[in-house]
Amino acid sequence: MKQFLIFSLVLFCSYSLDAQTRYDVSSGAEFIEAQNLATTGDSIVWKEGTYLDTRMDLDKDGIIVTAEQYGTVLFTGVSRVVINANEVTFSGFQYIGGFIGNLDVIRVYGSDVLISHINIQNYTSFKYLRVYEESRRTTISHCNFENRLNLDNQNILSILVDDEPGYHKIQYCSFKNFEGVGLDQGIEPIRIGVSTQGDLDSRTLVEYCYFTQCNGDGEIISHKSRQNVYRYNTFENNPVSELVLRHGDEGIVYGNFFINNMGGIRVREGSDHFIYNNYFEGLDKRVIYLMNDPVDPLDEIHIYHNTIVNSEEVRLGGIGNNPPTNVTIANNIFTSPTEKLFQEDTGNETWLGNLSFGNLGIDFPSVGLMDLDPQLSENIEGFFQPEPTSPIISAASDGYPSVPLYPQMDYDNEISFDLMKETRPLVVSDRAIGASEFSTTSIVQPHATEMNTGPSYLFDNLVNYIAVNASQLYIGKDGDTRSVMISSNIDWTVTTSLNWISTDLSSGSGDAQLNIAIDANPENVNRSGTVIISDGTKSATIIIYQDPGELSGVLVNYETEMLLFPNPTAGRIILTNLPSEIYRSVIGIMDVDGKSVFTKEYFVDQKELVIDLDKLIAGTYLLNIQFISHNDSILSTSTRKIVKN
Numbered sequence: 065m066k067q068f069l070i071f072s073l074v075l076f077c078s079y080s081l082d083a084q085t086r087y088d089v090s091s092g093a094e095f096i097e098a099q100n101l102a103t104t105g106d107s108i109v110w111k112e113g114t115y116l117d118t119r120m121d122l123d124k125d126g127i128i129v130t131a132e133q134y135g136t137v138l139f140t141g142v143s144r145v146v147i148n149a150n151e152v153t154f155s156g157f158q159y160i161g162g163f164i165g166n167l168d169v170i171r172v173y174g175s176d177v178l179i180s181h182i183n184i185q186n187y188t189s190f191k192y193l194r195v196y197e198e199s200r201r202t203t204i205s206h207c208n209f210e211n212r213l214n215l216d217n218q219n220i221l222s223i224l225v226d227d228e229p230g231y232h233k234i235q236y237c238s239f240k241n242f243e244g245v246g247l248d249q250g251i252e253p254i255r256i257g258v259s260t261q262g263d264l265d266s267r268t269l270v271e272y273c274y275f276t277q278c279n280g281d282g283e284i285i286s287h288k289s290r291q292n293v294y295r296y297n298t299f300e301n302n303p304v305s306e307l308v309l310r311h312g313d314e315g316i317v318y319g320n321f322f323i324n325n326m327g328g329i330r331v332r333e334g335s336d337h338f339i340y341n342n343y344f345e346g347l348d349k350r351v352i353y354l355m356n357d358p359v360d361p362l363d364e365i366h367i368y369h370n371t372i373v374n375s376e377e378v379r380l381g382g383i384g385n386n387p388p389t390n391v392t393i394a395n396n397i398f399t400s401p402t403e404k405l406f407q408e409d410t411g412n413e414t415w416l417g418n419l420s421f422g423n424l425g426i427d428f429p430s431v432g433l434m435d436l437d438p439q440l441s442e443n444i445e446g447f448f449q450p451e452p453t454s455p456i457i458s459a460a461s462d463g464y465p466s467v468p469l470y471p472q473m474d475y476d477n478e479i480s481f482d483l484m485k486e487t488r489p490l491v492v493s494d495r496a497i498g499a500s501e502f503s504t505t506s507i508v509q510p511h512a513t514e515m516n517t518g519p520s521y522l523f524d525n526l527v528n529y530i531a532v533n534a535s536q537l538y539i540g541k542d543g544d545t546r547s548v549m550i551s552s553n554i555d556w557t558v559t560t561s562l563n564w565i566s567t568d569l570s571s572g573s574g575d576a577q578l579n580i581a582i583d584a585n586p587e588n589v590n591r592s593g594t595v596i597i598s599d600g601t602k603s604a605t606i607i608i609y610q611d612p613g614e615l616s617g618v619l620v621n622y623e624t625e626m627l628l629f630p631n632p633t634a635g636r637i638i639l640t641n642l643p644s645e646i647y648r649s650v651i652g653i654m655d656v657d658g659k660s661v662f663t664k665e666y667f668v669d670q671k672e673l674v675i676d677l678d679k680l681i682a683g684t685y686l687l688n689i690q691f692i693s694h695n696d697s698i699l700s701t702s703t704r705k706i707v708k709n
Contacts, residue, residue, distance in 0.1 A: 092118045102127050110137045117141040125149045131156030134181050135521030140531040145170045155180040161531025161551030163188040165660025175200040181519040185210040186551040188533045190218050197226035203233045208518035211241045213533050213549050217250035225257045225289045229267040237273045238518035244280035246304025251280025257289030262311025265290045273297045274517040283308040287315045291470040295319045298510040302327040309337050321510040333360035338467050340368035341483050341499050347375040356384030364390045371397045371499040373448050382410040394464040397438045397498035417461025419497050449500050449508040456497035528554045532604045534658020542584035550576045554599050562593035632707035639673040652688040680708045
């Protein structure tokens with residue numbers, strides 16, 4: 065035992081001056097050993113490289129798990145992370161081109177966790193990152209979430225809520241390029257809470273984040289809990305989606321930029337929402353939409369000090385049997401509409417100190433709205449702000465409900481600052497109408513951009529990579545085609561090991577879809593071959609299986625005869641007659657397109673494994689079995705085609 069410990073320390077450790085220990089690792093096994101040795105304050109540092117099929121379970125409180133250099137450590141295949149411990153820092157890694165089916169890339173159960181400078185891109189997964197109910201004060205900072213490959217009905221970053229506020233923070237992150245057509249596909253970049261948690265306080269802060277081309281759902285952010293704050297974010301070029309306040313009450317939305325395409329604010333349900341100090345420009349669908357919803361009709365909706373320029377209308381929810389009530393619209397600028405400024409007013413809105421210029425679209429309120437050119441000029445960054453002679457200066461009105469300050473949160477509930485965080489006058493009537501005070505020094509422009517959000521290394525191309533979202537494919541007969549997604553930042557070529565496998569691409573560069581087909585199998589035997597995507601130094605391999613005949617119940621031998629039956633199956637399969645040295649097995653099931661649909665660990669009982677497949681739909685699958693000994697050594701792996709009736 066002493067010899068083992070000495071070897072471990074030599075292998076992993078170097079000592080810092082403050083006596084905390086650094087463990088350098090370059091494999092999953094070394095990571096496990098390092099974590100076993102680590103104590104609070106120690107660091108586990110991954111060496112530069114690309115790592116396949118690496119799961120990390122972070123179980124030690126207070127440890128730091130990081131990359132030797134941010135962005136140079138890349139995980140792919142079925143790699144993922146589970147953070148069970150508290151006060152953990154996890155930083156600097158890339159997760160690209162992996163495929164984990166219904167599992168999450170990162171799961172957080174611990175509290176006071178910092179996740180920073182992580183890039184998750186082109187993954188096939190359930191969620192990219194999920195923070196569970198028991199977690200408190202998790203911070204997600206400078207991360208990039210991009211282009212999930214599967215379009216399953218699940219969001220990207222999920223914050224779950226229980227009966228105590230989580231006080232989580234999502235800051236300086238980028239969310240980009242999620243394919244889809246909007247609507248209710250369920251691929252929201254951020255969802256805070258679920259419908260059943262709408263009456264719970266989350267108190268999550270989303271700030272300085274950048275959202276673009278988020279088309280996988282109609283909701284960019286789905287607010288499904290209470291007392292969350294969304295500030296200083298940029299929503300740019302989102303053709304079919306917008307920020308949506310859903311089941312939870314008391315949403316705070318301020319200081320954000322909503323630019324081009326759809327991308328405004330929809331208030332679907334709830335009460336006591338506050339929308340202020342936001343800038344809207346170039347939106348080709350409703351800017352702010354108050355819905356007429358019977359499930360949870362809107363009440364106490366507050367819209368203050370916003371600037372809306374060159375956009376479509378504000379919809380006030382007056383059509384239907386459940387119009388919003390107690391809507392206060394104060395000190396906003398509505399100017400230069402695409403067609404009209406408003407529609408669907410209820411006639412019961414409270415208007416205070418607003419200025420409009422253009423086709424109003426509704427009957428003019430008796431008070432609280434002036435028809436006057438706000439005199440906004442386009443600045444050097446292409447955004448509009450007040451001119452020195454603008455009538456909005458020192459023209460605000462008082463008397464609107466104040467913005468609450470939720471416990472243990474810090475935000476500008478007194479509207480003491482404008483959109484650019486310039487100080488507003490203490491007296492409300494001395495303040496400007498709209499989102500911005502007049503300034504000769506401050507330039508109106510987004511706080512969050514593509515270049516100042518996400519990991520620091522995102523555009524530096526620090527490591528070359530090639531990854532594919534399937535490692536094995538079953539192709540049954542001549543004429544069948546399977547597609548895989550290549551994720552890469554370099555040029556590559558495609559080769560096949562046997563002439564009965566063909567591909568539609570022989571070479572390419574960057575990300576691409578590769579289609580794979582086979583010739584007819586002239587012999588009544590199983591056969592397999594490979595497709596390799598490579599640049600000469602980096603490569604990814606896909607194993608192709610073909611089985612033309614009847615299915616056999618006999619699995620590949622492992623030192624003795626093992627049986628897998630029944631196959632085809634109506635609901636479960638049994639793997640029996642296993643050698644005594646097999647302690648447990650990791651079972652993975654992929655569909656014929658190579659997408660993981662099931663992963664679970666089973667312990668051997670009386671030399672037998674029983675695998676329940678009731679939840680699988682009828683079809684053909686690949687069963688991957690990894691046999692593991694009592695000392696956690698991998699004894700053997702096997703792959704078999706199975707059929708679920």
